[in-house]
Amino acid sequence: MAADALDSSAAHPALGDSAFLRACRREAVPHTPVWYMRQAGRSLPEYLRIREGVPMLEACARPELIVEITLQPVRRYGVDAAIFFSDIMVPLRAIGVDLDIKPGVGPVIADPIRDAAGLDVLRELTPDDVSYVTEAVRGLVGELGGTPLIGFAGAPFTLASYLIEGGPSKNHDLTKALMYGRPDLWAALMERLTEITIAFLRVQVAAGASAVQLFDSWVGALAPEDYRASILPYSRRIFAALEPLGVPRIHFGVGTGELLGLMGEAGADVVGVDWRVPLDEAARRVGPGKALQGNLDPAVLYAPWETVERRARDVLARGRAADGHVFNLGHGVQPSTDPDVLKRLTDLVHETSAQ
Numbered sequence: 001m002a003a004d005a006l007d008s009s010a011a012h013p014a015l016g017d018s019a020f021l022r023a024c025r026r027e028a029v030p031h032t033p034v035w036y037m038r039q040a041g042r043s044l045p046e047y048l049r050i051r052e053g054v055p056m057l058e059a060c061a062r063p064e065l066i067v068e069i070t071l072q073p074v075r076r077y078g079v080d081a082a083i084f085f086s087d088i089m090v091p092l093r094a095i096g097v098d099l100d101i102k103p104g105v106g107p108v109i110a111d112p113i114r115d116a117a118g119l120d121v122l123r124e125l126t127p128d129d130v131s132y133v134t135e136a137v138r139g140l141v142g143e144l145g146g147t148p149l150i151g152f153a154g155a156p157f158t159l160a161s162y163l164i165e166g167g168p169s170k171n172h173d174l175t176k177a178l179m180y181g182r183p184d185l186w187a188a189l190m191e192r193l194t195e196i197t198i199a200f201l202r203v204q205v206a207a208g209a210s211a212v213q214l215f216d217s218w219v220g221a222l223a224p225e226d227y228r229a230s231i232l233p234y235s236r237r238i239f240a241a242l243e244p245l246g247v248p249r250i251h252f253g254v255g256t257g258e259l260l261g262l263m264g265e266a267g268a269d270v271v272g273v274d275w276r277v278p279l280d281e282a283a284r285r286v287g288p289g290k291a292l293q294g295n296l297d298p299a300v301l302y303a304p305w306e307t308v309e310r311r312a313r314d315v316l317a318r319g320r321a322a323d324g325h326v327f328n329l330g331h332g333v334q335p336s337t338d339p340d341v342l343k344r345l346t347d348l349v350h351e352t353s354a355q
């Protein structure tokens with residue numbers, strides 16, 4: 001697996017030297033690299049056109065659609081990295097979990113997991129279960145040339161929240177009830193999800209992804225002591241399993257201000273920060289030896305351009321406190337965002353940070 005990964009990342013001579021990979025490795029960069037979480041998707045008219053009549057999970061299983069949708073924001077914005085078009089629920093669907101992704105709602109699970117018998121559906125993921133992912137990543141790496149492709153997966157807590165609650169949740173009460181009330185069952189669930197996550201990320205790197213991001217989007221719901229006891233061992237195991245593959249590992253969650261130190265301990269190379277903690281303060285909390293990714297509030301993109309510009313310059317200035325900085329939003333692009341503002345922002349980040 002490791003040899004495969006090295007071979008494919010050597011595919012294009014400019015790749016290893018890209019600003020994005022250099023920043024992740026905390027090396028000097030020609031400009032601050034920038035990409036956006038959810039850069040592909042409903043904010044783009046070309047995405048809405050190509051998705052017409054195709055359900056989300058079907059789109060995620062069709063390599064030609066995956067390739068085209070992943071490339072759309074790269075063409076339009078000139079961002080420094082592509083993110084694989086898929087969803088955190090794709091590996092769970094691939095092993096047979098009965099779920100759907102409902103427009104405007106998100107993932108919905110037919111039979112939520114509430115007891116030990118519910119775990120049976122979470123079998124191991126094999127590369128054959130997601131052959132369309134391998135095919136799409138290979139196709140993308142050819143098309144992208146010197147632009148790195150970021151593979152991704154959902155982290156065990158965030159996946160568990162959907163599996164236990166049955167759908168999106170505000171407070172994750174059932175998830176926490178299981179974590180506090182059934183530690184044995186919680187551990188067994190986390191173990192299985194950890195293995196699935198590792199397997200899904202390995203498939204993407206083996207096929208040529210140059211970096212990976214672990215989305216623990218909802219883990220900010222937990223207090224630090226709960227993160228340390230019930231989540232950190234699994235985050236650590238995931239990052240340790242990926243280390244031999246030699247690609248940068250990014251760790252992101254929302255509302256994680258109080259968890260940044262622990263997330264730094266989990267073993268990623270880059271810690272993603274939402275908009276609530278300024279990057280200079282985040283650098284202090286995460287500690288040395290990590291790059292940071294973030295963290296413009298996605299809602300700032302609705303403000304007049306002067307405000308967008310001022311706030312983006314502030315993110316860049318504070319990002320200099322970190323050992324490496326990848327510019328991004330503090331969470332995903334909202335569907336009603338004007339793509340022209342994102343284009344202008346991308347150019348601003350490149351021009352302002354060019355040395």
Ligand code: CP3
Pocket residue numbers: 036037038039040041042051056083084085086087088089101102103104105106107152158215217332
């Ligand atoms: O451009 C990219 O960032 C790559 C694609 C991507 C999607 N989902 C596509 C998608 C990525 C990285 C994800 C990850 C994901 N999925 C996360 C973690 C990131 C985060 O936002 O914190 C989570 C929590 C999910 C679960 C999920 N899937 C949600 C909450 C939703 C949105 C529901 C909605 O319709 O508002 C989805 C659906 C989804 N995933 C869409 C896209 C483009 C919208 C589906 C559509 O176009 O019909």
